[in-house]
Amino acid sequence: MAPPRTRRPAEHAQQLILQAAEELLIDGGPAAVGVRAVAERVGMTDAGVAHHFGSRQQLLVALLRHGGRRIREAVEAVVGAWVDDRADVGALIRAIAGVYGQGYAALAVSLHAAGWRDSGTGMLEPVVQVLHTVRSRPRRLADTRLAVAALHQALALDSVYGAAFRRSAGISEATADRPGPQLTWWTNTFRVTLGLDGTE
Incomplete structure (x- = not known):
């Protein structure tokens, strides 16, 4: 069951998103890192993740820089x-x-x-x-x-x-x-x- 969705400060939300993306990367490789999977893991909507990182490609680039x-x-x-x-x-x-x-x-x-x-x-x-x-x-x-x-x-x-x-x-x-x-x-x-x- 996904955690409840809450509004977070932008910097905190971005850190949570990158942490979730990193966990997915470690567990399943690059193919496992998707906007929807990250959103579910941190309790956001897909649009919430996209608001902070844009597309999946942009999220992956941000993750690589992380x-x-x-x-x-x-x-x-x-x-x-x-x-x-x-x-x-x-x-x-x-x-x-x-x-x-x-x-x-x-x-x-x-x-x-x-x-x-x-x-x-x-x-x-x-x-x-x-x-x-x-x-x-x-x-x-x-x-x-x-x-x-x-x-x-x-x-x-x-x-x-x-x-x-x-x-x-x-x-x-x-x-x-x-x-x-x-x-x-x-x-x-x-x-x-x-x-x-x-x-x-």
Whole structure:
């Protein structure tokens, strides 16, 4: 049974809508996130959800941006915990992968496939700057940016296609479904590539 419908302040209503959309995304993927399903979950009419976010496409874009904010917050928390120039790359990789694993990677892929393009930039700029600072020897900032971009691409696609890609490389079905070993591989590779372990 749906909760009773009540009038809420706009900002509160928008937060509830995004929270409900996120729950639907986690439970059923992008296809489960619809205006009607969100409205039922928060006790609004379809028109009420549309009033705040417009169409389903606009709601999905807002949800993806909400996911981007969650990634930024996770990144800032990890980077903020780095002390004495010691970067916990494993924690960083797990934090980003964790958010994408909640359906945001599939949402990003489906929106991009439908033609949507994000005009925003620099979500991982804090990571670029901190990692560049702690590299063992001075190197080009462009190389640090490319390494972070490659990592981000891999993490974004892993929750959508990772198991299939691992199977294509001959990894067994049971093992292919577990992203942990690949996250460890990325951590080790990233440390060596950026010289975070003094081997650059």
